[in-house]
Amino acid sequence: MTLLAVRDLGVDFGGPPIVDGVSFSMKRGEIVALVGESGSGKSVASLALMGLLGRGNVTGSAILRLNDGRETDLARISSRERRGVLGRHVSMIFQDPLSSLDPIQTIGAQMREVLSLHCGLRGGKAQARAIELLHEVGIVDPQACLKLIPQRLSGGMRQRVLIAMAIAGEPELLLADEPTTALDVTVQAQVLRLLLSLRARSGMGMIFITHNLAVASSIADRVIVLYAGQVVEDAPADAFFAAPAMPYSKALLGAAPGIDSVFGARRLPILRGQVPAPGERGVGCRFAPRCDAMRPTPCQTQMPDLLNIADGENEVHAVRCGRWEELAR
């Protein structure tokens, strides 16, 4: 069953569009990795689809189907509605847990605030639930942790605390923006395992933004590649890692051998050239200037559509390349 349907999402801040025509769907409980080089629009697209950008900057829709069957368009949500949705139906965690936590308040005070806001719990009930949540995210001594300020915790512990806060309201959708990037590799693997176990237990869907293909292959059911503000490939993770169809995806994977677990974690390899800035995109394929398979026609003259090339009727493996069929032979 569909959890989120993003249609034709676009973002501009008064200049040329930063993100345009982004469409994808995700199912309940699915983990989608949103990958792409720096500047490809991952953060801007995800803020837009969480309703965190001004409505004047966003076009298109991001329809979230809530557990109770109601639907809400996150891209067009009012600030009043947003207060009822954030924390309860959608939650977020970011790369740097320290900047997401208040440095002078104890973890206990911050967790009680979240539990009061999103779950209506106060006093002893909030305390008990905070302990339960910290326990759930693998903190060995929750009572001691509640008394500490964030500075006293390790990076991995802080990220666990933030995850505990993010799941307090039992959201249907968690957006995780590079949540393991600042952590060392062993802790990174622990946090990924934790997120996988939370998904298994709660059925929460996740959009996982990452630069790191090893992380994506460790956690994702589906991979969506963003390039210069557009989706260029959207595929089940198995198909993506076995046989990517878009030359950009092939280049990324080809330049990052041995992707099989987070223990071999590395960031996206550097390909020649750069992602074109929003004002510097040509009329054709945006990857054409960097593509080894580029032909002047159609690559430079025509923007390829995002085409579903999956065999099965209900499957999606979409690719934005005018030559994908030739290249697959």
Ligand SMILES: Nc1ncnc2c1ncn2[C@@H]1O[C@H](COP(=O)(O)OP(=O)(O)OP(=O)(O)O)[C@@H](O)[C@H]1O
């Ligand atoms: N508030 C803003 N006003 C104008 N341009 C912006 C704004 N925020 C981001 N951009 C531009 O949007 C483009 C995409 O940025 P975004 O942060 O979404 O990329 P990203 O893929 O998340 O990169 P990274 O992985 O480095 O975070 C960049 O060219 C950036 O300069």
